[in-house]
Amino acid sequence: MENSAGFFLLYFFYGLAFYTLGISAMLQNTQAEGRNESIFSNNIYLGLFGLLHGTTEWLIMIRPMNFFNDYTFHIYALQLLLNSASFASLLYYGLNFKFLKLNTSFKKVIPYALFFVWLAGLLISFEAGSYREIFDLYSAFSRYFIGIPATFLTAYRFIYLSEKVKVNYNVALARQLKRLSISFILYGLYAGIFISNKGFFPNTVINSALLQASIGLPTEFLRMSMAVIITIIYLKSIKLFRVEEDKKMRHLLEMKLQYNERKRIAQKLHDEIIQELFASGMIIESLINYSDTLSNNDDLIQVKENLNESIDSIRTLMNNLLPKRFSLELFQEEIEELAYKYNELSNVSINTNFNFTGQGDNWLPDQSTTHLYYIIQEAVLNSIKHAQSTKILIRVKSNLNFLTVTISDNGRGFKKNVPEQSGHLGLQIMQDRARLLSAEFELKSDQSGTAIEVNLPWGTNPDE
Structure with missing residues (x-):
């Protein structure tokens, strides 16, 4: 299996999917800096997860190649460290968003603490047996004690954000974030619980052999599939977010243009129409003062009253044109x-x-x-x-x-x-x-x- 074309293709696309996720998350983190967008906050850690995890899968891909035989130990060790570090990065991402009601210092420290405790255990146990046995065991530990909490907390983060964006953006984006949440839960199960039997409970009961016997598909294929699905949904979520952001920008621009146009009309009414009517009123006032005919005065007074009513109507129109x-x-x-x-x-x-x-x-x-x-x-x-x-x-x-x-x-x-x-x-x-x-x-x-x-x-x- 390890030297087959299917093996190389599986891990190539597995790694490629997470590399795509990592680069996309890094780019979104850069674009969102200083904009207080909770969807993209701390995305650098999601990006690190993607890049480190993608590298891990490609190291698994190249490990069986003959020209790397002299470096098997080094590749295995690097793969193990990067895999654990990737889960620690994802755990940081899942823990550190402002709506998770935990002490801020605790949320920042716990991913590093778990990683270094795991690393210390690995170094202490290194002389207890062959490096392959130790590496396999601690790979399982990192998946159980860092990977599973990381994927589940990240899933919680996305399900929470899906509820938030229902109000602020749209239902389509909320739906994608819910799918992303479910995908991370499934990936956590496939990559954290359904692993090969390492001889400790509950791994002896629930493992990859049980899953493959139940559904007939290897766990590696399911993990790769979920990696591709996670990346596709994440990219769709970014696209939907940007579309809604562009709509909001256009709406705000339209509102501003509408306001400016109304302001221009109101200014024109004030500076030209009202002033002309006011000037006409002053002329009529002069005619009233100098007129000797009573009937003419009554007519002029009526015209002046009509002018004043027109001025008041225009002022009311101006106030209605410009909202408070x-x-x-x-x-x-x-x-x-x-x-x-x-x-x-x-x-x-x-x-x-x-x-x-x-x-x-x-x-x-x-x-x-x-x-x-x-x-x-x-x-x-x-x-x-x-x-x-x-x-x-x-x-x-x-x-x-x-x-x-x-x-x-x-x-x-x-x-x-x-x-x-x-x-x-x-x-x-x-x-x-x-x-x-x-x-x-x-x-x-x-x-x-x-x-x-x-x-x-x-x-x-x-x-x-």
């Missing part, structure tokens, strides 16, 4: 004024940070601004009154998809599952306001402080 809008710069001034006011009224240091880069537009509907302002005010007041904090930071930033508002403090925090605790009514009001905006509302609170984050998608308007 609030520039981000003016919003920033309002928040800075709020921070200054509560700085003066309390002993808490309140700072602001604004970063408006890459936004789709530089305005907000008036109602959205009102809700965001009161969410910030309520969060600041809760922090001052209940959290015993000494520092509060208000951060407002924008990207292509969202306006993000974060209010964080260094107070004592609170338990979210205690409804009678002070400040929970204010929390409910903030959540209700965010819901009215179709915005994401996230709360994190522990002994080191509280952080409230509101993500408002561009283009939402509660007035409509």
Whole structure:
């Protein structure tokens, strides 16, 4: 089998699929830098998984070749290390996304810790038997204790993201992410559980021989198939995301062009039509003052009243042409004024940070601004009154998809599952306001402080 054409083709496409996944993920990570896109955050680790795993499969492919006979040990050792490192990279990717409620330091450390514990065990056991037996055993350990958690956590990440994008993007992308989640679960089963019998439980019962006897296909073929499927679905997901992103860009551009055209028409009405009508009214006023005929005066007064009504109608039309809008710069001034006011009224240091880069537009509907302002005010007041904090930071930033508002403090925090605790009514009001905006509302609170984050998608308007 190892020297057959089928063996080489299987592992060639196996490695190629993961190389394609790795390069695609790396490219998406680069393009998404600084844009706060949760779908592409930490994609460098998914890319590392793809590249390292692809290299592993190609090392398996070249190992039986005669001209590598003198390097069999080195190839085997490199293959083993890269395979374990690839699973550690995938575990980091699966653990480190902001909606997984675990301690941040724990999420960052655990993949490295598992890898180095595995490596230490390998080095300690190296003298206990032949290197092939040790390598086979520790290959199984890396699959069981790093690979299975990595694939399952990555699957959880994609299933969670599929629920998020239903609101922010579309059902088609959510469907692809769900398929990607299922594919990673299946790959985890084929590559982590259904492996050759290494003599430990439950591997002695559930292994590749059992799977092949049940369905008649070798495990390697199933793994290769899932690698190809994962890569195809991932590429489709990228395409769908970019299509939706382009649609959003076009929509924002159309809105901006429409607004500019309405603004131009309103400006023309103000600068030309209203001014001409006003001038005509002044002429009529002069005629009224200098006219001696009463009947003529009545007619002129009626004409003037009609002109004034026309001017009022045009002004109403102008107001309707331009929806109430609030520039981000003016919003920033309002928040800075709020921070200054509560700085003066309390002993808490309140700072602001604004970063408006890459936004789709530089305005907000008036109602959205009102809700965001009161969410910030309520969060600041809760922090001052209940959290015993000494520092509060208000951060407002924008990207292509969202306006993000974060209010964080260094107070004592609170338990979210205690409804009678002070400040929970204010929390409910903030959540209700965010819901009215179709915005994401996230709360994190522990002994080191509280952080409230509101993500408002561009283009939402509660007035409509």
